[in-house]
Amino acid sequence: MTLEKTEMIRYKSTRGTTPPVGFDEAILSGFAADGGLFVPDTIPLFNPAELEEMAQLEYLALAERIIRRFIDPVIMPDHDLRKLLRNSFLYFDAEETVPVVYLNQSDLHVLELFHGPTLSFKDIAMGFLINCMDYFLARRGEKLSLVLATTGDTGPAAAYASAGKKTLECWPLYPKGMISEEQERQMTTLDAANVHPVGVEGCASGGDDLDIIVANLFADPEQKEELKLSSVNSINWCRVMAQTVHYFFAYFRTVDKVGDEIIFSVPTGAFGNLCAGSIARSMGLPVNQFICATNDNGTLHRLFSNGILSRQELKTPVRSAIDIVVPYNFWRFLYLTCGQDPTSVKMYMSLFEEQGMIEFPAALWNKLRQGFISYSISDTETLDTMRSIYRGPDGYLLDPHGAVAVAAAKRYQEETAAELKIVCLATAHPAKFPLVIQQTLEQGEDLPEAALHQTLEQAKNRFHHLRTCHYGNLEQALTRAMKRQLLK
Numbered sequence: 281m282t283l284e285k286t287e288m289i290r291y292k293s294t295r296g297t298t299p300p301v302g303f304d305e306a307i308l309s310g311f312a313a314d315g316g317l318f319v320p321d322t323i324p325l326f327n328p329a330e331l332e333e334m335a336q337l338e339y340l341a342l343a344e345r346i347i348r349r350f351i352d353p354v355i356m357p358d359h360d361l362r363k364l365l366r367n368s369f370l371y372f373d374a375e376e377t378v379p380v381v382y383l384n385q386s387d388l389h390v391l392e393l394f395h396g397p398t399l400s401f402k403d404i405a406m407g408f409l410i411n412c413m414d415y416f417l418a419r420r421g422e423k424l425s426l427v428l429a430t431t432g433d434t435g436p437a438a439a440y441a442s443a444g445k446k447t448l449e450c451w452p453l454y455p456k457g458m459i460s461e462e463q464e465r466q467m468t469t470l471d472a473a474n475v476h477p478v479g480v481e482g483c484a485s486g487g488d489d490l491d492i493i494v495a496n497l498f499a500d501p502e503q504k505e506e507l508k509l510s511s512v513n514s515i516n517w518c519r520v521m522a523q524t525v526h527y528f529f530a531y532f533r534t535v536d537k538v539g540d541e542i543i544f545s546v547p548t549g550a551f552g553n554l555c556a557g558s559i560a561r562s563m564g565l566p567v568n569q570f571i572c573a574t575n576d577n578g579t580l581h582r583l584f585s586n587g588i589l590s591r592q593e594l595k596t597p598v599r600s601a602i603d604i605v606v607p608y609n610f611w612r613f614l615y616l617t618c619g620q621d622p623t624s625v626k627m628y629m630s631l632f633e634e635q636g637m638i639e640f641p642a643a644l645w646n647k648l649r650q651g652f653i654s655y656s657i658s659d660t661e662t663l664d665t666m667r668s669i670y671r672g673p674d675g676y677l678l679d680p681h682g683a684v685a686v687a688a689a690k691r692y693q694e695e696t697a698a699e700l701k702i703v704c705l706a707t708a709h710p711a712k713f714p715l716v717i718q719q720t721l722e723q724g725e726d727l728p729e730a731a732l733h734q735t736l737e738q739a740k741n742r743f744h745h746l747r748t749c750h751y752g753n754l755e756q757a758l759t760r761a762m763k764r765q766l767l768k
């Protein structure tokens with residue numbers, strides 16, 4: 281008898297015009313050569329018996345169980361996967377990694393995704409992504425430059441995860457003065473010779489300006505090769521994949537019995553986290569509804585409530601991390617929703633690039649919004665929610681992003697008299713946003729203990745290591761510095 285040959289797990293492009301690749305290639309290159317996003321050729325499905333069994337697992341074992349189904353064992357054997365996962369979550373300061381807390385007062389559950397080293401949910405996927413990159417690069421004897429535009433939490437998470445890796449040079453770019461001091465310090469006070477934060481002055485449109493520079497760098501294939509460019513932004517499949525795990529974990533910790541349906545309320549920016557949730561649902565997780573909680577600049581809110589995807593002018597809201605104009609992962613979601621048809625995704629992507637707007641036909645829109653409901657939460661409502669939950673019997677301090685999720689969940693409760701359990705995703709530690717928290721306090725009132733974190737306090741006593749540059753000169757200065765760094 282011969283052993284049955286297992287199918288290789290391959291990744292293809294949502295635009296459908298590049299040949300499928302392995303997991304290693306998909307995550308090292310970030311996006312496909314045809315400009316599409318990588319998606320696995322099949323989404324694994326867990327049956328009810330498997331779910332039952334997975335319910336008992338701790339976070340790391342659960343992550344291994346889920347992620348194993350997306351990475352070919354030929355590329356990464358079990359013991360390596362286990363080791364990479366263990367190292368990626370070593371510095372999380374909560375026993376359960378992503379604990380679920382119950383708020384009695386509002387009958388809501390809060391999934392705390394902020395116990396990683398840089399105190400935001402970006403740590404969950406970034407550590408594992410960068411460890412995987414390092415693993416594959418070391419095996420190939422290669423090196424990469426990671427360049428990323430950050431408006432908040434991606435830069436710190438990438439900087440921390442890259443620090444000290446011999447295979448990576450990390451270049452986080454941020455709009456100077458437009459991210460919180462805490463976030464800036466998390467990047468600039470690291471003592472790592474391979475992390476090079478750049479504070480960019482004169483970014484009129486914030487992070488979007490920097491996205492343009494990054495896109496320009498990638499657009500020139502020769503330059504991309506010479507600078508050994510790669511990206512760890514939320515386009516990278518590994519991030520979406522790693523983020524499916526916390527939906528399973530929260531589900532198992534919350535429901536009375538496996539099989540019950542649940543609702544997730546997710547503070548949404550580039551749609552990476554929600555895209556992961558929607559993939560978790562395709563994998564068999566019984567999710568009744570995703571609440572897409574957005575701020576005033578709600579591109580996704582318009583999509584789910586009107587079927588229109590359009591760009592919109594930026595304001596400067598309280599919550600910078602969900603202040604994203606074009607939700608990249610939307611394309612991945614569209615691809616998976618419209619029957620994995622690359623032709624229509626390609627058509628819609630081009631339409632959006634040309635016209636800055638798409639009005640979806642009713643049939644497709646109905647499919648897209650199935651199991652999604654969206655609420656746009658104002659800054660005032662966000663602050664009011666933070667205040668009322670903190671002052672209430674639970675005395676729980678939310679960060680502004682978690683507060684958006686809670687505010688949206690409360691609206692849903694009011695409108696639907698929902699009986700199902702609702703889990704709100706808290707994506708950042710309140711200590712990252714002391715100035716916002718200050719606004720919710722009485723005059724002269726001190727910041728509560730829960731709004732402090734020792735790593736942020738310690739960072740205040742360290743020197744900043746950063747480069748600064750004016751926006752107009754950034755591209756030249758950056759390419760020169762990146763080349764020199766690769767020669768060292």
Ligand SMILES: *Cc1c(COP(=O)(O)O)cnc(C)c1O
Binds near residue numbers: 400681707
């Ligand atoms: C990135 C981020 C978000 C938005 O997540 P997406 O995957 O981009 O939708 C929400 N909250 C915080 C704190 C973040 O850092």
